[in-house]
Amino acid sequence: DVKVTQSSRYLVKRTGEKVFLECVQDMDHENMFWYRQDPGLGLRLIYFSYDVKMKEKGDIPEGYSVSREKKERFSLILESASTNQTSMYLCASSPRLRATNEKLFFGSGTQLSVL
Amino acid sequence: RKEVEQDPGPFNVPEGATVAFNCTYSNSASQSFFWYRQDCRKEPKLLMSVYSSGNEDGRFTAQLNRASQYISLLIRDSKLSDSATYLCVVNTGANNLFFGTGTRLTVIP
Numbered sequence: 001d002v003k004v005t006q007s008s009r010y011l012v013k014r015t016g017e018k019v020f021l022e023c024v025q026d027m028d029h030e031n032m033f034w035y036r037q038d039p040g041l042g043l044r045l046i047y048f049s050y051d052v053k054m055k056e057k058g059d060i061p062e063g064y065s066v067s068r069e070k071k072e073r074f075s076l077i078l079e080s081a082s083t084n085q086t087s088m089y090l091c092a093s094s095p096r097l098r099a100t101n102e103k104l105f106f107g108s109g110t111q112l113s114v115l
Numbered sequence: 116r117k118e119v120e121q122d123p124g125p126f127n128v129p130e131g132a133t134v135a136f137n138c139t140y141s142n143s144a145s146q147s148f149f150w151y152r153q154d155c156r157k158e159p160k161l162l163m164s165v166y167s168s169g170n171e172d173g174r175f176t177a178q179l180n181r182a183s184q185y186i187s188l189l190i191r192d193s194k195l196s197d198s199a200t201y202l203c204v205v206n207t208g209a210n211n212l213f214f215g216t217g218t219r220l221t222v223i224p
Binding site: 035040041042043044045090102103104106107108109 | 119161215217
């Protein structure tokens with residue numbers, strides 16, 4: 001089975017802190033994604049990457065950056081955390097490059113609270 | 116207008132009932148369609164893809180209506196274990212995946 005692992009299940013940070021969320025997948029997938037999920041808003045795409053060192057903005061990239069130095073690892077960075085970034089963060093990966101019928105495999109999520 | 120819209124529910128149905136959810140999408144060029152299931156405090160998992168001719172997987176049937184731009188999910192003989200949130204997902208191409216906000220289903224004993 002594909003495994004997508006997120007480094008923390010729960011995280012509490014203070015406003016202004018720099019926050020790193022790590023995600024690792026073990027199936028050599030090309031595509032990796034970061035979403036946030038909020039009640040009433042569903043999943044919204046922050047950034048995605050389809051290759052090492054490549055990244056593309058999703059729908060809500062403001063306040064976030066990403067890093068993909070190795071194929072299996074995709075990091076989400078909050079440069080200066082704010083309270084409106086309190087959310088569930090979900091990492092996902094998929095096996096095909098730009099395919100339209102690809103299946104997403106999600107990590108178990110990180111519930112981030114910014115105080 | 117949202118790319119994907121779903122009735123949030125909740126749908127509360129007795130065991131054994133048949134229940135159907137619809138999901139509408141706004142981009143007529145959308146290329147592929149999926150239903151994901153998300154249990155409380157868990158990650159979404161693919162339930163089934165939705166094919167143009169409709170498809171069935173056990174008690175679950177998915178259908179696509181391109182003319183009216185909606186997809187549907189029918190669950191027959193509901194089980195307690197079907198209680199979850201069902202997410203409609205639409206791919207408009209080139210990694211543009213849009214998620215609905217989900218429809219919450221509770222199956223009651």
